Amino acid sequence: xxxxxxxxxxAWASPFVMRPRIALNLKSVPYEFLExxxxxxxxxxxxxxxxxxxxxxxxxxxxxxxxxxxIVEYIxxxxxxxxxxxxxxxxxxxxxxxxxxxxxxxxxFVPLRNILKAEGEEEKKAVIAQVEEGNALLEKxxxxxxxxxxxxxxxxxxxxDIAFGCFLGWLRVTGLAAGHKLLDEAKTPSLSKWAExxxxxPAVKPVMPETxxxxxxxxxxxxxxxx
Amino acid sequence: MEDEVILLNFWPxxxxxRTMIALEEKGVKYEYREEDVANNKSPLLxxxxxxxxxxxxxxxxxxxxxxxxxxxxxxDEVWSNKNQLLPSDPYQRAQALFWADFIEKKVFVCGxxxxxxxxxxxxxxxxxxxxxxxxxxxxxxxxxxxxxxxxGFVDIVxxxxxxxxxxxxxxxxxxxxxxxxxxxxxxxxxxxxxxVAKSLPESEKxxxxxxxxxxxxxx
Numbered sequence: 001x002x003x004x005x006x007x008x009x010x011a012w013a014s015p016f017v018m019r020p021r022i023a024l025n026l027k028s029v030p031y032e033f034l035e036x037x038x039x040x041x042x043x044x045x046x047x048x049x050x051x052x053x054x055x056x057x058x059x060x061x062x063x064x065x066x067x068x069x070x071i072v073e074y075i076x077x078x079x080x081x082x083x084x085x086x087x088x089x090x091x092x093x094x095x096x097x098x099x100x101x102x103x104x105x106x107x108x109f110v111p112l113r114n115i116l117k118a119e120g121e122e123e124k125k126a127v128i129a130q131v132e133e134g135n136a137l138l139e140k141x142x143x144x145x146x147x148x149x150x151x152x153x154x155x156x157x158x159x160x161d162i163a164f165g166c167f168l169g170w171l172r173v174t175g176l177a178a179g180h181k182l183l184d185e186a187k188t189p190s191l192s193k194w195a196e197x198x199x200x201x202p203a204v205k206p207v208m209p210e211t212x213x214x215x216x217x218x219x220x221x222x223x224x225x226x227x
Numbered sequence: 228m229e230d231e232v233i234l235l236n237f238w239p240x241x242x243x244x245r246t247m248i249a250l251e252e253k254g255v256k257y258e259y260r261e262e263d264v265a266n267n268k269s270p271l272l273x274x275x276x277x278x279x280x281x282x283x284x285x286x287x288x289x290x291x292x293x294x295x296x297x298x299x300x301x302x303d304e305v306w307s308n309k310n311q312l313l314p315s316d317p318y319q320r321a322q323a324l325f326w327a328d329f330i331e332k333k334v335f336v337c338g339x340x341x342x343x344x345x346x347x348x349x350x351x352x353x354x355x356x357x358x359x360x361x362x363x364x365x366x367x368x369x370x371x372x373x374x375x376x377x378x379g380f381v382d383i384v385x386x387x388x389x390x391x392x393x394x395x396x397x398x399x400x401x402x403x404x405x406x407x408x409x410x411x412x413x414x415x416x417x418x419x420x421x422x423v424a425k426s427l428p429e430s431e432k433x434x435x436x437x438x439x440x441x442x443x444x445x446x
Binding site for chain 2: 051060063065066067070071073074077078091092094095098099102103137
């Protein structure tokens with residue numbers, strides 16, 4: 001069953017799509033990456049995720065799994081004998097990891113997404129402040145979860161590292177475009193060091209987009225229409 | 228050593244109902260503490276859930292677990308010897324988590340609009356709400372429960388809203404039964420379980436609560 005064909009439907013620039021790809025890399029599972037054309041949805045996507053019609057989708061044999069964090073858990077359980085454990089083993093640590101992953105998607109990400117859409121300096125400053133408030137909470141969460149080890153998950157990158165780390169490219173690019181460094185070593189020293197370790201991890205490097213390429217892409221999709 | 232389990236909750240919360248049902252299913256002894264969420268949140272609540280300051284909060288031997296769906300998973304993993312709530316198969320588990328996520332994203336926000344809005348917005352909300360329930364009904368199919376023959380995770384995540392259906396229908400002036408009769412049968416079936424009957428408030432009480440909210444907010 002674990003030996004059936006694996007495919008990921010996604011887009012190179014999407015942080016959510018990065019999550020299952022990193023997880024598959026951690027488990028050394030080969031997969032085919034099916035890039036969705038920007039601005040349209042393929043038949044395969046609509047068929048595999050009829051409810052939300054969103055990427056990423058994991059296709060494993062004839063099964064399709066949707067929602068990035070759910071896919072990561074599925075990968076961890078399906079290929080449990082390969083590579084490091086992605087979720088912590090203790091139920092309490094798992095609950096904490098899931099809590100922060102949910103916080104990242106439901107609260108932290110919202111202002112980040114809005115920085116490049118902000119109209120005027122006041123609004124931009126306000127959403128930047130919200131992202132930085134979130135970063136401060138995640139700095140403390142990192143210290144609590146890592147317990148002195150290099151990653152949220154301990155010695156190896158895991159569920160929460162992946163849930164947050166996938167946004168590092170966009171954090172950099174958004175910071176450059178907004179003229180304000182969003183992950184600041186002075187404000188969040190532990191998180192900043194963790195970010196460098198995360199981006200250099202062999203499971204992450206192949207799927208983390210180059211800053212310049214992502215910046216070009218961001219310019220294209222956030223371009224204000226000509227007056 | 229005896230486990231100390233405390234649940235901080237507010238009785239109308241369909242989220243808190245999930246955690247109560249899970250604890251009941253596992254036969255876990257716990258202390259229930261009612262929070263006055265509108266006027267006077269306890270210092271314990273603020274200490275245990277500083278990020279959201281919301282109920283329900285599950286405190287197990289002094290350590291807090293927040294977010295109801297995460298609490299149900301936690302309860303299933305800690306008290307794993309009885310009444311398994313999530314499937315063992317990774318794919319079935321992923322499906323259960325997917326539908327729990329769907330319910331989480333859609334049902335509350337839309338349900339709330341059926342009593343908190345009017346005019347065009349209300350008409351849209353009623354249509355959307357029925358569509359959401361029809362999607363869930365279609366996923367249920369002919370199975371007794373969402374997971375199959377056994378009462379489980381997705382049932383627990385959804386059933387709390389069943390106690391709110393009469394309120395939604397009364398204030399939104401619409402009926403769920405005509406297009407969602409199978410789902411209503413599922414609801415009645417779940418209510419026959421002791422864990423559910425113990426954890427869901429009377430619908431009349433919920434209606435009274437919504438009436439007070441509407442007066443309070445002038446809606």
